[in-house]
Amino acid sequence: MRPQLSVVVHGRNVQGHLGESLDALARQAGADVEVVVAAVGTSARAAAARHPGLTLVALPEETPDGAARAAGAARAGGRWLHFVPSKDSVPTGAARAVAERAAALPDTVDVLLTDHTRSTWRHTRRPSPDGRFLAEPGRREVSLADCPDLLKVTPVLGNRVLRRDFWRDRQDLLATDDELFAAYAALLTADRIAVFDQAALEERRLRPESLPPPTAEDHFALLETYERLLRLAEQRAAGPGPFGVLYVAMVTAGLRTVARAGLPEPQAREFFHRAALAAVAFRPPGHRRPGGLEGVRRRLLEEDAYTKYRAFQLADQRRRKLRSAVAGGRRRAAKTVRDIQYHQDLRRPLDPRLAVFSAYWDRGVACNPGAIAAKLAELAPHIHPVWVVSRANEPLLPPGTDHVVPGTRRYWRVMATAKYLVNNANFPNAIVKRQGSVHLQTHHGTPLKRMGLDQLDYPAAAQGLNFHELLARVDRWDYSVSSNSHSTQMWQRAYQSRYTELDHGYPRNDVYYTATAADVRAVRDRLGIAPGKRALLYAPTHRDYEATWTPRLDLAALASRLGEDTVLLVRGHYFYGGAGSSPAAPRRTGRIVDVSAYDPVEDLALAADALVTDYSSLMFDYANLDRPIVVYADDWETYAKTRGVYFDLLAEPPGAVARTQEELTEILTTDAWRDAAARRARAAFRRRFCEFDDGRAAERVVRRVFLDEPESALPPVVPLDERVPAPTPEEAVL
Numbered sequence: 222m223r224p225q226l227s228v229v230v231h232g233r234n235v236q237g238h239l240g241e242s243l244d245a246l247a248r249q250a251g252a253d254v255e256v257v258v259a260a261v262g263t264s265a266r267a268a269a270a271r272h273p274g275l276t277l278v279a280l281p282e283e284t285p286d287g288a289a290r291a292a293g294a295a296r297a298g299g300r301w302l303h304f305v306p307s308k309d310s311v312p313t314g315a316a317r318a319v320a321e322r323a324a325a326l327p328d329t330v331d332v333l334l335t336d337h338t339r340s341t342w343r344h345t346r347r348p349s350p351d352g353r354f355l356a357e358p359g360r361r362e363v364s365l366a367d368c369p370d371l372l373k374v375t376p377v378l379g380n381r382v383l384r385r386d387f388w389r390d391r392q393d394l395l396a397t398d399d400e401l402f403a404a405y406a407a408l409l410t411a412d413r414i415a416v417f418d419q420a421a422l423e424e425r426r427l428r429p430e431s432l433p434p435p436t437a438e439d440h441f442a443l444l445e446t447y448e449r450l451l452r453l454a455e456q457r458a459a460g461p462g463p464f465g466v467l468y469v470a471m472v473t474a475g476l477r478t479v480a481r482a483g484l485p486e487p488q489a490r491e492f493f494h495r496a497a498l499a500a501v502a503f504r505p506p507g508h509r510r511p512g513g514l515e516g517v518r519r520r521l522l523e524e525d526a527y528t529k530y531r532a533f534q535l536a537d538q539r540r541r542k543l544r545s546a547v548a549g550g551r552r553r554a555a556k557t558v559r560d561i562q563y564h565q566d567l568r569r570p571l572d573p574r575l576a577v578f579s580a581y582w583d584r585g586v587a588c589n590p591g592a593i594a595a596k597l598a599e600l601a602p603h604i605h606p607v608w609v610v611s612r613a614n615e616p617l618l619p620p621g622t623d624h625v626v627p628g629t630r631r632y633w634r635v636m637a638t639a640k641y642l643v644n645n646a647n648f649p650n651a652i653v654k655r656q657g658s659v660h661l662q663t664h665h666g667t668p669l670k671r672m673g674l675d676q677l678d679y680p681a682a683a684q685g686l687n688f689h690e691l692l693a694r695v696d697r698w699d700y701s702v703s704s705n706s707h708s709t710q711m712w713q714r715a716y717q718s719r720y721t722e723l724d725h726g727y728p729r730n731d732v733y734y735t736a737t738a739a740d741v742r743a744v745r746d747r748l749g750i751a752p753g754k755r756a757l758l759y760a761p762t763h764r765d766y767e768a769t770w771t772p773r774l775d776l777a778a779l780a781s782r783l784g785e786d787t788v789l790l791v792r793g794h795y796f797y798g799g800a801g802s803s804p805a806a807p808r809r810t811g812r813i814v815d816v817s818a819y820d821p822v823e824d825l826a827l828a829a830d831a832l833v834t835d836y837s838s839l840m841f842d843y844a845n846l847d848r849p850i851v852v853y854a855d856d857w858e859t860y861a862k863t864r865g866v867y868f869d870l871l872a873e874p875p876g877a878v879a880r881t882q883e884e885l886t887e888i889l890t891t892d893a894w895r896d897a898a899a900r901r902a903r904a905a906f907r908r909r910f911c912e913f914d915d916g917r918a919a920e921r922v923v924r925r926v927f928l929d930e931p932e933s934a935l936p937p938v939v940p941l942d943e944r945v946p947a948p949t950p951e952e953a954v955l
Contacts, residue, residue, distance in 0.1 A: 224255045226320040226382070227299030231258075231289040232307040234265040238425060242310035247272045248882065249316040249775060253324070256316075259293030265307060287403075290378075291396040294388060301333065303382045306400075308425045312338070312346075314775040315421045319382055321777070322417045330362050331387040331411035334371060335421035337380045342428045348420075351375055355418045362413045369462030371414060372470070376404035379422040383407060402446050409453055409463065437488045440478050444495055447471035451503045465505050472500050476518055480534065490527050497525035559633060563651075566637035571657050576641035576927070579609040579648065581665065583627060585617050587821060588645045589663035589702060592728035596919035601927050607635050641927065647694045654697040661926055662698045662720070663728070666838025667708050667910055671865035673715030679865040684765070692718070700926055702727065704841070705912040711867055723925060726918030726938065732823050733845040733946055734916030738953035744828040745950060748814060750788050752954050757783075757889070758829035760792040760822075761853075762837035765864055773835070773855055774882055780812045782886045790825055793817040830950050831894055833885070836860055840875050841910045846946045849895040850875040850903060853885050875906035908941060915939040 228246060230239070239260075246256045258269040259278045269277045278296050280289055290304055301323045305311060323333055336355055338346040351374045358368050365371060374380065378400050388395065391410055395403045408414065451471065454464045475496035479489060500523050510516040514537060521530040578594050580587040586594070586608060594606045608624040609632065618624060625632040627649075640658055642648060645665040654660060673691065676683040698720035703709040704727040712722070742752075750756050761773060780789055791813060816825055822839065826832070831849040834840050836857075840850050852874050860866070871878055876899040879885035888894050917936045924930040 222252060224299045224320070225253045225324045226301045226303060226316060227255050227257055227294075227297030227385075228303045228305055228311060228316055229257045229259060229290065229293035229297055230305045230307055231261075231293050232265070232286055233261045234268055235306075235308040236427065236431070238310070239265055239307040240268040240271070242305070242307065243268060243272050243275065245310050245313060246316065247274060249311065249314065250274055251317070251778075253320040254316045255297065255299055257293045257297045259289045259296075260307075261289055285398045286400070287396045287398045291392060294385075294392075294396075297385070300385055301382050302385055302388050303421070304378050305422065306379060308427065309379055310423045310425075312420055312423055313773055314777055315419065317775060317777050318419060319417060319421050322415075323382060326362070326415050328384070328386070330413045330415045331384050332407055332414045333382040333417055334374060334408070334414055335380045335382060335417045336419055337375065337377070337422035337424050338420045340423055340425045346420075346423060349375055351380075352418065355416050358414075358416050360416075362415045364413060365408055365411065365463050366460040368414070369460070369466050371416075372405065372408060372463055372466040375424075376401050377422070377424055378404045378407070379424060381407045382417075382421070387411065399442075399446055401443075402449060405450050405467065406453060409450065409457055409459055435482070437484060437492075440482055440484065440492060441495065443474060443478065444471070444492075444499055447474065448499055448503070461505060465508065468503055468505055468508065471503070472496075472519060472522065475500070476522060479530070493522070493527045493530065494525055497522050559628075562630070563633045563637055563653075566634050567653055567655065569638050571640045571655060572638045573640045574604050575635065575639040576604050576606050576643060577609060577635055577639040578606055579644045579646070582646050583609050583611040583614065585610050585614045585820075586619060586622060588665050589728045590643045590645055591821070592731060592919045593643060593661075593663065593922055596728065596923045597927060600920065600923050604641070604927060607639070647691075648697070650690055650694065652697070659699050659926060660697045661700045661702070661922075663702045663922075664708070664712070667704060667841035668711045668715070669836055669838065669841075669866055669868070669870060670860075671715070671867065672711065674717065675711075675715045675865065675867075679863065692716075695720075702918075702922060704730065704914050704918070705910045707867075707909060723922060724913050725921035725925070725935070726913035726915060727842065728919035728922055729821075729823060730842050730845050730914040731916045731919050733826070733842070733914070734944060736827055736947035738948045741827050741948055741950055741953035744824045745953075748790065748816070748819075748825075748828055750828060750950075753786070755783075755787045755831075756790055756829045756950065757787060757831050757833050758790045758792065758816075758825050758843075759833045760825075760837050760839050761835045764860065774853070774885070776813055779882065779886060779889075783812075783889055785812070787812070787889075789813045790816045790829060792819070792822065792825060827947060828950065833889075836866075836870065842914075844875055844903065844907045845911050845914050846949075847903065847907065848946075848949060849877075849899055850906075851885065851888055851894050851899075852876065852878045854878060854880060855882075873906070873909075874902055876903050911941065913938050915944050 230242060230246065243258065250256050256275045257278060258275050259280055260266045260269045261280045261284045262282045266277065266279050269275060276296055278292050280292055294302055303319065319333070319335065326333065334355065336351055337349050339349060340346055354370045354373050357370055381404060394406050394410065397403050447467065447470065450467055451464065454467055479493050479496070484492060504523070510519045517533060518530070521533060576597065578590045580590045597604055597606060606623065608618070608622055609627060610618060610624045612626050615624070615626065625635055636652055641661065642658065643661045643663065645663045671679060674688060676686065677688065695716045695718045698718060700723050701712055701720045702723045702725060703712060709722050709724055745756070759774070776789060776791065789812065819825060826839070826843050826846060831851060832840060832843045833851045833853055835853055843850060852870065854871060857871055877888045877893050879888055893899065915938050921935045924935055925932065
């Protein structure tokens with residue numbers, strides 16, 4: 222059968238990235254997706270040869286990009302073509318998701334415009350700025366005249382998937398070495414455009430210092446590209462909207478080149494003159510310049526007033542420096558006023574009835590602080606809680622929650638006068654530890670990865686971490702909550718100070734012993750999980766060497782193999798802003814549910830029949846439920862080397878372990894996920910890591926810290942074999 226999508230990887234093996242790209246794509250090839258490698262040079266051909274399932278088109282060393290693209294397309298059999306430069310890659314599962322989206326499109330659609338991520342030598346998979354433009358048409362198939370802002374989507378050919386017949390008809394125009402021209406021309410010549418708002422390309426932006434410096438000819442060629450595009454827009458009768466977007470892009474690029482390219486003075490003057498001619502020649506009828514300084518710049522360009530422009534530029538630089546100095550002075554003055562007010566408040570008496578709570582760097586009511594606050598209201602209602610919440614998260618607070626926003630006047634007042642300060646991270650450096658105040662550090666997970674001072678030997682994990690400031694924050698702690706002896710020992714090692722360890726269990730885990738069958742049913746109802754369906758919670762952790770999250774699994778393929786009776790609950794790590802990724806077709810059928818933004822995570826655990834994770838601390842909490850846990854450790858060696866770990870998870874896992882997607886699929890489609898071996902591993906794991914969690918942790922913490930009861934008076938920890946976890950979804954069925 223003819224595949225829906227041909228991914229055409231083309232070009233040289235730039236900086237050795239091709240092998241990694243093909244490794245990712247080889248796992249996505251199948252009936253609907255073929256991969257064609259138009260490899261240039263022997264090193265590229267050697268990288269492609271490692272994957273015999275891919276189609277290799279060997280090309281001479283001197284083959285330019287446009288010709289390589291055309292050669293790959295000539296061998297492709299797909300209905301749609303996705304051109305991917307050899308330095309870039311396709312995220313896991315994206316090729317199949319694109320194929321499914323494209324399969325639903327009629328032949329009247331010429332281009333499927335997708336989102337992408339950006340990687341540099343510093344950061345991996347940063348989101349693109351294109352989301353707002355891609356959202357405009359939604360699921361509609363539109364013309365460029367209907368949505369001219371689609372021309373503002375980053376102009377790279379890799380985020381434009383082209384219908385094969387459209388490519389064939391436009392090949393003379395699109396098979397060019399000028400990718401900027403090809404990217405814009407694809408949209409300008411398309412009759413209809415559809416949008417796919419998921420990332421289908423990881424664009425690697427190479428470090429400029431590693432590439433040949435651009436010449437003056439390169440900068441002049443940029444102007445010529447925009448002039449060609451504007452003439453093409455006129456020929457195609459694209460309409461005033463697209464023409465106007467292109468015109469602004471040309472003028473912006475011209476001014477940016479003059480300001481930043483560092484051209485020698487004669488060439489800069491000549492470039493400015495050429496840009497001025499183009500700005501006047503192509504200016505749309507009725508076009509209005511923007512106001513402010515940008516409008517002045519554009520007026521000077523249209524007047525070809527280079528000398529005045531340079532004078533204006535110099536004056537603007539001086540103005541910015543002066544403004545920055547003034548703003549800096551104002552900030553220093555405001556800080557001085559704040560410091561004076563804060564230190565005045567520090568002389569006020571402590572309020573023994575006031576407690577300040579914060580969780581996850583001021584995200585809201587959550588985690589151990591949230592569970593402690595709830596129990597405080599029950600056992601010590603005379604103590605008033607105030608939550609520190611960022612401005613962005615204010616709307617998400619439960620109604621009636623008393624709160625302060627960091628930096629406000631009341632924030633500094635309550636931080637100065639509250640007797641109790643509770644956090645699962647740390648309060649800012651500026652907060653003063655007052656004599657008589659009580660700082661309670663609850664943490665937010667059992668440590669598999671190295672923490673605190675143990676990160677000294679792992680620079681990838683310790684980026685931006687000032688260890689002296691860290692220890693100063695730790696020195697404010699009076700109490701540190703722990704859920705097991707392993708954590709207690711690691712905290713003592715990683716955070717060396719004089720605080721008191723509270724081996725009381727994690728308050729947030731109480732719910733795993735107090736939730737009822739009705740609670741489990743209610744959560745599954747909210748998530749739309751039908752009775753009798755198996756729900757798998759897939760919750761991968763953060764990686765210090767990645768800036769944004771994309772699943773390491775082909776979720777569409779996994780959902781397909783698991784069948785109609787399994788639902789995947791996909792939760793991205795909170796470091797990535799609640800961004801998950803769910804392929805389109807399974808999502809429509811309800812077999813994949815993106816729960817990245819769902820809180821609390823404890824609800825998701827209650828709803829799940831099993832947990833699938835890599836190295837997330839959620840596994841330690843979920844083990845309290847005594848339900849199956851499957852570890853998907855495809856990059857264990859890399860994670861352990863870059864982040865550092867406290868023990869070998871693969872040697873002491875909580876259940877079955879998979880190293881590849883095929884192994885994971887095998888585990889989840891047989892009884893291996895819950896067989897006798899998995900139960901034995903989970904039992905050993907629970908004995909070690911669920912040591913103090915028994916459903917009464919929050920009570921012990923409140924009585925010890927807020928009510929000042931002695932250790933001997935606290936409820937003892939229930940032995941593990943006497944605890945009864947919350948009912949499983951199967952047990953909760955009426």
